[in-house]
Amino acid sequence: MLETLLAANWVALHGKMPRLYVSAEFAVGATLTLPEGPARHVTRVLRMGEGAPLVLFDGRGQEAGVRLAEVGRKHTSVRIEELWQGGNESPLAVHLGQAISKGDRMDYAIQKAVELGVAAITPLYTERGDVRLKGDREEKKLAHWQAVAASACEQSGRAVVPPVYPPKGLDEWLAERQEPLRLMLHLATGNVFSQQPRPDAAALLIGPEGGLSDADISIAVASGFTPLTLGPRVLRTETAPVVALTLLQHHFGDL
Structure with a gap:
């Protein structure tokens, strides 16, 4: 049910999904191979399957709404659907x-x-x-x-x-x-x-x-x-x- 709702508004719902740090360049429509650590967390800890939504952030302020495109033992990739700027930094x-x-x-x-x-x-x-x-x-x-x-x-x-x-x-x-x-x-x-x-x-x-x-x-x-x-x-x-x-x-x- 969450996957259906996400199509309408990633930003409004991203707080309900797992967030992972991936130091990479994000572009809408691109497919990104997850590094070993995040891939292991998604597949072995969270046990998420293909099509599942999650949020990535690049550590420099940008966040991405993505879906798992391929889940394998040696290769896990996501497709980037939407980008936005994070807004939780302190003014101090x-x-x-x-x-x-x-x-x-x-x-x-x-x-x-x-x-x-x-x-x-x-x-x-x-x-x-x-x-x-x-x-x-x-x-x-x-x-x-x-x-x-x-x-x-x-x-x-x-x-x-x-x-x-x-x-x-x-x-x-x-x-x-x-x-x-x-x-x-x-x-x-x-x-x-x-x-x-x-x-x-x-x-x-x-x-x-x-x-x-x-x-x-x-x-x-x-x-x-x-x-x-x-x-x-x-x-x-x-x-x-x-x-x-x-x-x-x-x-x-x-x-």
């Missing part, structure tokens, strides 16, 4: 500088940040951070984190996948910041979000599990960052960006 462009944490905590921070509309993420090496990545390990982690961001876009309805940049030192990241609003979370301050003017872009610095060191705080303040608190309770490094981004989007964005 937040660049998150997130100190790298252990285990799946970094995955959680990236996932929730993307769901909350972050525009870009840079993993950071800070003085008290005890995670250091080099060579192939860093490349694999970066690819994994970018995949986490893409998956979060599939779930949240975003059509633009925010970049996860290669990890860098805190001082290098701070030196690059040009956003009119620059904030860092630091427990020992009384500053709150409501005291800030409304910006169109922001940089948000989150420290590691042990918190930002005095040296980290000093160079951040020298780079124009305002220390802010999220209240009297100490939050985990993966919880802090969720709360901070929620407040930023509430005060200056679209929540």
Whole structure:
């Protein structure tokens, strides 16, 4: 029944269908071969057959209403029927500088940040951070984190996948910041979000599990960052960006 209704209006109904990220050029009427990951998800997880509708997005803002044209063990293709621009991006462009944490905590921070509309993420090496990545390990982690961001876009309805940049030192990241609003979370301050003017872009610095060191705080303040608190309770490094981004989007964005 859904397939019949879709012929009338893809855009109105696309929220009811699976959304998959496929980095490709879309054109109405074209047939597109799905990469291995999306193809496996469609055929083995969702168990969709030929003619079934779904939505693809290219990670740069464009979405496509498609139908499965061929479903096979080694080859799965779709036919593109309609294109439109995604419209779920926040008016506040937040660049998150997130100190790298252990285990799946970094995955959680990236996932929730993307769901909350972050525009870009840079993993950071800070003085008290005890995670250091080099060579192939860093490349694999970066690819994994970018995949986490893409998956979060599939779930949240975003059509633009925010970049996860290669990890860098805190001082290098701070030196690059040009956003009119620059904030860092630091427990020992009384500053709150409501005291800030409304910006169109922001940089948000989150420290590691042990918190930002005095040296980290000093160079951040020298780079124009305002220390802010999220209240009297100490939050985990993966919880802090969720709360901070929620407040930023509430005060200056679209929540």
